[in-house]
């Protein structure tokens with residue numbers, strides 16, 4: 001099958017490239033971080049999306065691609081909307097025309113964080129601009145693709161990335177440099193290991209699952225505990241982790257405090273769960289040794 005992966009240069013995209021390449025003809029795109037074998041695609045450019053679809057003629061389109069920085073989205077709302085909503089709409093319309101199946105990645109930031117962890121049927125209510133764009137993109141996908149889409153919702157994706165900036169990498173970089181790291185004690189979620197998320201995505205896709213699926217780790221914890229578990233697994237000084245409440249934080253956009261996901265549907269439909277945090281971190285440590 002010909003598969004187009006939009007955003008293959010990101011944390012999750014790299015894993016998807018590996019997993020979906022097996023038995024398929026996969027083409028991945030980057031936006032700003034060029035990498036060997038990837039082609040350029042900026043989702044804010046309609047003509048470029050059309051050109052890529054014309055060249056690749058995908059039978060399936062996988063979209064980990066997104067502006068993901070929450071505060072950046074709050075400050076650059078026009079751009080965030082152009083990429084995360086209008087870009088997705090253009091991709092969805094062309095996918096529909098081509099008869100291609102779409103796998104889109106959303107987030108727990110579509111919820112207000114008053115009652116997490118959330119199930120697939122809970123009512124979204126985003127409290128920041130990034131969350132609004134992701135929810136709107138979900139709606140666009142559902143409207144355009146009817147029955148021919150899969151929306152996967154992960155939470156706090158972590159994994160080893162050289163020069164990467166995901167939360168776990170930020171903690172690691174600070175602690176390794178003997179610098180304090182400030183974590184929020186009131187922000188809860190269900191951290192999701194990138195390799196696990198990618199492998200489960202492939203299973204859902206191969207099993208022709210459709211609709212919305214939460215795919216997140218089984219541990220519902222706050223950022224302080226998340227940071228401490230990282231220190232523990234990597235043998236670093238947990239004393240460098242400082243606690244703070246969100247009101248005293250320096251985050252520009254509001255964060256859902258009790259986010260995260262319930263994964264009963266995933267367990268029911270695939271018959272297994274996601275990796276516990278400690279196990280994911282051990283795998284991440286093994287990956288980090290490879291450099």
Ligand SMILES: NC(=O)c1ccc[n+]([C@@H]2O[C@H](COP(=O)([O-])OP(=O)(O)OC[C@H]3O[C@@H](n4cnc5c(N)ncnc54)[C@H](OP(=O)(O)O)[C@@H]3O)[C@@H](O)[C@H]2O)c1
Nearest residue numbers: 007009010011012030031032033042043065066107156157
């Ligand atoms: N990270 C998390 O904690 C988290 C949590 C919940 C949900 N999610 C969702 O999961 C998905 C994957 O997240 P991730 O952490 O792997 O993201 P990431 O590492 O930030 O990667 C984002 C990808 O999107 C691409 N991209 C950015 N702007 C683009 C544009 N204008 N046009 C086309 N592609 C563009 C990036 O390309 P370049 O790097 O080459 O510019 C990169 O390949 C996203 O949809 C995100 O919203 C993430």
